[in-house]
Amino acid sequence: MKNAKKHVALVCPGGPITRNLADKIVEITADHCGTDLQLHFHNQCFEIAGHFAGTDAMRSDAFLQVANDPKYDAVWFARGGYGACRLDDAVFDKLNESAHQKTYLGYSDTGFLLARLYGQKTGLAVHGPMPTDQPRDGGDVAIKRSLDFLTRRNTDVVESSIRSGAQYAAFNITVLSHLVSAPWMPDLSGHVVMLEDVAEYLYGIDRSMFTIMSSPSLQTVAGIKLGRVSDVPKNDREFGQSEEEIIQYWCARAGVPYLGRADIGHDSDNKVVPFGPCS
């Protein structure tokens, strides 16, 4: 059964994607995976309701439907874009045995879902590239990285510092700073936590790091690794510290080890980070 064709469902918990992008991803998948993997884009991906890919109810229903459907091996979030934190809380009580067997792959705003699923031990939460990364330079390579993980759990697409015997999690800095106070915040004690961000002012990164590192739930982690912080807008006043100095500063204040750089970020080099112990 190990080599049976994998079926992967795609939904958008935040913003929508276009049908053109979906077609492009299907094409790359056929080229790269042949008959080993088949994608199933839920129609919800193409809905539009204000900022979101359909109403909260539509996005909640689509996620619950694909998570609970035994026909799918994995749920691949097609896009981040704000909105995952608005899914109905009731969804997370309704996840069935099939939902517990699945892999859930995404990053950025979908970190709200990865955190919650990881916290309630539902399936395997995985940080990694999403279809919406395809238009980037080298985007096809990023897409193939997630496809390789979804098809065969290839370890060569996994962030290179990950070792057996340790536990990991990866988050967008802004997203993590917004979920540390939630009652379902996962226990990250003993984890190496990898962080990245995009398009935030350095003072915003600093403020988010205050929030993250002043939260009791982060003070027992094994350490912090910093991915890329890209497309930082220019402020009218230079912040005066680099992104790495900011992370080092807040780690030092919290007495948490800073463990150097991680190979993740909002770019086509973004590597795969399965949450939990490296297997």
Next chain:
Amino acid sequence: MKNAKKHVALVCPGGPITRNLADKIVEITADHCGTDLQLHFHNQCFEIAGHFAGTDAMRSDAFLQVANDPKYDAVWFARGGYGACRLDDAVFDKLNESAHQKTYLGYSDTGFLLARLYGQKTGLAVHGPMPTDQPRDGGDVAIKRSLDFLTRRNTDVVESSIRSGAQYAAFNITVLSHLVSAPWMPDLSGHVVMLEDVAEYLYGIDRSMFTIMSSPSLQTVAGIKLGRVSDVPKNDREFGQSEEEIIQYWCARAGVPYLGRADIGHDSDNKVVPFGPCS
């Protein structure tokens, strides 16, 4: 002693101000208060270290010095601008009896300090206009509002819905979302919490409200009132809800009463909100 001259010290826990602004504020104060109130700008207000009005140590020392000095009746934060959350944690254990007698007035980023002082029952924390509001249209009126409160605790400058028998607090939405996970987050049970913000995308306001209302510490408040949310940048996709609809949505999800609008904001109409019970 009630009519004795009041001495008010000014420090900048975040960004710096100019000497020109300080001179202008001294002039308005002399015109408006005569000999009833004298301002003392700490030199730290004019320091520059990257984004901040001096290093963390300088800002921490200046705040501790004026808070502990019995010669001052109040500490007026001269400006917000990010940085108050970086003050040394040790400062808050060193506040003396004199610090406990003082009024602390500011808003926006200085909400980090108001929250912490209120949480540890040190003095009277007050949301209200700061010197940096003077250049706004009608800014002189805003400055006089804080001066009136600092001189005589005039109740006519206080937000008009405030009633005796209830407890209050006021915060910038983004700032509150960044401090709810701190170990020193004050107990706001039973409080009416007034919120305002400026220059944030509506999706950012929505995300902050998720954080605020999913925090256990906000779920026992008496209710939320919404001040002004101004200078909202235009997003490439309309959010689809107004700022009031966003607050109503998250209040409803948390089962917390939404109590209508409050007369606070990043503008010259910003009213004074003393934290705690209305006296």
